[in-house]
Amino acid sequence: MAALPPPLSQTALAIDAAFVAAARDGDSAGVPMSGVANECQRALWYAFRWCAPLEAPTGKRQRIFETGNIYEGRLLDMLRMIGCEVREIDETTGQQLRVELAGGHLRGKVDGRVTGLPEAPVAEHVVEAKSMNERAFKALTKAGSVREAKPDHFAQLQLYLHGTGLRRGLYLAACKNDDEIYVERVEYDPAFCLALVDRIERIVASPAPPPRLHDDPTSKAAFACQWCPARALCHEGTFPRQNCRTCIESEPQDGPKWTCALHARTLSYSEQQAGCPDHRFVPAVVPGEQTDADPQRRTVTYRMPDGSAWVDGESAGRAA
Numbered sequence: 001m002a003a004l005p006p007p008l009s010q011t012a013l014a015i016d017a018a019f020v021a022a023a024r025d026g027d028s029a030g031v032p033m034s035g036v037a038n039e040c041q042r043a044l045w046y047a048f049r050w051c052a053p054l055e056a057p058t059g060k061r062q063r064i065f066e067t068g069n070i071y072e073g074r075l076l077d078m079l080r081m082i083g084c085e086v087r088e089i090d091e092t093t094g095q096q097l098r099v100e101l102a103g104g105h106l107r108g109k110v111d112g113r114v115t116g117l118p119e120a121p122v123a124e125h126v127v128e129a130k131s132m133n134e135r136a137f138k139a140l141t142k143a144g145s146v147r148e149a150k151p152d153h154f155a156q157l158q159l160y161l162h163g164t165g166l167r168r169g170l171y172l173a174a175c176k177n178d179d180e181i182y183v184e185r186v187e188y189d190p191a192f193c194l195a196l197v198d199r200i201e202r203i204v205a206s207p208a209p210p211p212r213l214h215d216d217p218t219s220k221a222a223f224a225c226q227w228c229p230a231r232a233l234c235h236e237g238t239f240p241r242q243n244c245r246t247c248i249e250s251e252p253q254d255g256p257k258w259t260c261a262l263h264a265r266t267l268s269y270s271e272q273q274a275g276c277p278d279h280r281f282v283p284a285v286v287p288g289e290q291t292d293a294d295p296q297r298r299t300v301t302y303r304m305p306d307g308s309a310w311v312d313g314e315s316a317g318r319a320a
């Protein structure tokens, strides 16, 4: 007789369910500064345009986020312990400090601004606090450079410097395995920031997906594609999600805001998420070749890979 699997803990299942129930799902309204180091501009475009399926929250994933937040608070408290003054709130809004660039579409939340560091008692620094596993922490301490070991964290901190106007950053990292800490002061790099903002501005303004980072996702070099949430859209011919960001009528504007040319108005976040019956896909995201369009009926016809025709706008929904 085959052995029965061990019973599942009802307590663990209930905790997982509670974390999932409390999870805030939905797409990011803009391009998060934490993600700008992504080498693939096409992946950034797909995320900005809400194309890929959303990853379902799990209890474990939500706990990992929470642990990161707890560590962030602890690291800021460590600065207070040594007499530094740390500011996390924008007095004008009463909320966490924020930075917006690229017409407001490139967005980030600053962990804090600190003064009174032993090495630089006067200069105010932007603080970026991170926690990581032992492997990543060892690589960071070995490199002795956040720029080299954690380019995504470096880019994030640089954009915070660019957006706040401060010229010094403090990168604080903790190892989740043994609570070792790493501290590095970082200087503002204006050329790096200008290039990064320019790259994001081009992605925001692009009406179609930029070129792929890798044309063959199975090649050894295409490591990024293995983990990319847009891989099925990019390489396997699936449809994107149907919402205002994938509709040919919508356009990002400075503000930030999104407008609909068909209905001649600005769209709220929830309206964009829902889309409307007049949705027509941006042709470049449809996994077929456009063969016709009828402006009167507002339909666009495509030849699909199996040779069939699909008409966007002819009936509700889309080809499977």
Ligand code: SF4
Residues within 6 Å of the ligand: 040, 041, 042, 043, 046, 212, 213, 214, 215, 217, 224, 225, 228, 229, 230, 231, 234, 235
């Ligand atoms: S699958 Fe690869 S090429 Fe396509 S968007 Fe993702 S990372 Fe870029």
